[in-house]
Amino acid sequence: MTVPIVVCGAAGRMGRAIVRLVHENPETHLHGAVESPGNPTVGSDAGILAGVGELGVAIGDDYAAVATPQSVALDFTAPAASVAHLRIAADCGSGIAIGTTGLSAAQRAELEQLATKTRTVFAANMSVGVNVLLKLVRVAAETLGESFDPEIVEMHHRNKVDAPSGTALALGRAVAAGSGRDFDETAVLAREGMVGARTDAEIGIMTLRGGNVVGDHTVIFAGLGERVELTHRAQNRDCLARGAVRAGIWLAGRAPGLYGMADVLGI
Secondary structure (H helix, E strand, O other), X not given: OOEEEEEEOOOOHHHHHHHHHHHHOOOEEEEEEEOOOOOOOOOOEHHHHHOOOOOOOEEEOOHHHOOOOOOEEEEOOOHHHHHHHHHHHHHHOOEEEXXXXXXXXXXXHHHHHHHOXXXXXXXXXXXXXXXXXXXXXXXXXXXXXXXXXXXXEEEEOOOOOOOOOHHHHHHHHHHHHHHOOOHHHHEEOOOOOOOOOOOOOOEEEEEEEOOOOOEEEEEEEEOOOOEEEEEEXXXXXXXXXXXXXXXXXXXXXXXXXXXXXXXXXXX
16 A cells, blocks of 8 residues: 655645655655645646656645545645644644745744644755765764864755755754754854854854755864865755655654654664
8 A cells, every 4th residue: 555645835846856756656656736825837737747747636725635644745845834734734643744944933843843743754854865964963073072173064056045054054953962062052154254263162054055056065074184074965856855755655654743854764
């Protein structure tokens, strides 16, 4: 029996990639596809839009109409939409994996409260490679200690609206966890002017935007006379979509709770 998947944001680049991979995966089938009200693709066949041919699943504008206790939603939309979808999932007991970034503190708090009412995966980045990188960064920060200065550089396409990326922030928190820092107190998200010498506690995050870069993240541990660099480069969105589909399959039959990709991957 295959897992019924609902793709929220089905007309976007990530959504179309997920529709294609759900169709290709023998463990899943496309149960529903959702876009925002007024989107010109509403009513279109999701498979045709994704380039895999007609699937008989029309894009709708109401997630509640297709959410079931058996289905799992894969949501890459916008902060307000993702939280609204989670409310619906919690009401009907549907699984949901959310990869949306840029949530406010209030939205994040509501997400964490609602997530425990159903089966939820929330991750700043669902790429398997990025989540392995997060583990490596924690280990490196713990092992290298305070004599190595951690700096994070991220680059995304010119249309990305939030900065730093959710992944860069997650990497910063991984550094903090490994080194015993408080991320919120030590993160430096930009430098300009006469900022003075770097402190030992800082976790620097620099943001670059341009072109059609899917997502590059490098964590630099700069020591005296040596430097360790850990890098992940997303060459296309399929790496994110594959991780999302993997999370959706993993969620099927899970107990209610808030999970991360580390749970999905067992790392």
